[in-house]
Amino acid sequence: MAPSSKNLMPCLALVILVSSSFCEAREFVVGGKRSWEIPSSPDEFNKWAEKVRFEIGDSIVVKYDSKNDSVLEVSEENYNNCNKSNPIKSYDDGNTKITLDRSGPFFFISGAQGHCEKGEKLVVKVLSAKHSGFVPSSPAPSPLDDHNIALAPAPKKSAASALKASFLGGAAVVGINYGFLLM
């Protein structure tokens, strides 16, 4: 084998690895199995949230008794003051799924009288696409399609997918160069 063909193998392996590592969107039940209610220690929900690496596209599921509780998404200020008067969104179906559709913090408090003050509140921090390595789920191109990607302009969907396209494109260009050397 020519030295250049040896180098090609790890390169292709990398492309395949990147293609197959697209994360499925995940669902997290807030507090683990614990339901959304006044916690036994005030920072219980946030302690749980700090252990999870939330990524864009993930969802949280909030379970509670819809008769006497609810979930409000609020501003940071209203979170800090347990102010329920002007929520961004409110939910009271008892089994609320909220998709984390952007990076940055989301603030939630209980809509039940006095519950937020007793610690029924939650901050979910979603990692930026760059930080988490998240790529929006789209059909992963097979290595055989790389030529097309290299020649096509990068789609303007998002920074992450553009980054992915340029990475695969770059890998394809390297692959083509190696292919040329082997001819």
Ligand SMILES: *[C@@H]1O[C@H](CO)[C@@H](O)[C@H](O)[C@H]1NC(C)=O
């Ligand atoms: C909520 O209401 C249900 C009955 O509707 C009751 O069984 C439950 O204990 C209540 N929970 C709280 C936290 O008050």
Ligand SMILES: *[C@@H]1O[C@H](CO)[C@@H](O)[C@H](O)[C@H]1NC(C)=O
């Ligand atoms: C609660 O928030 C609203 C607007 O979000 C504001 O007008 C009101 O003054 C706040 N109330 C308290 C007690 O901070």
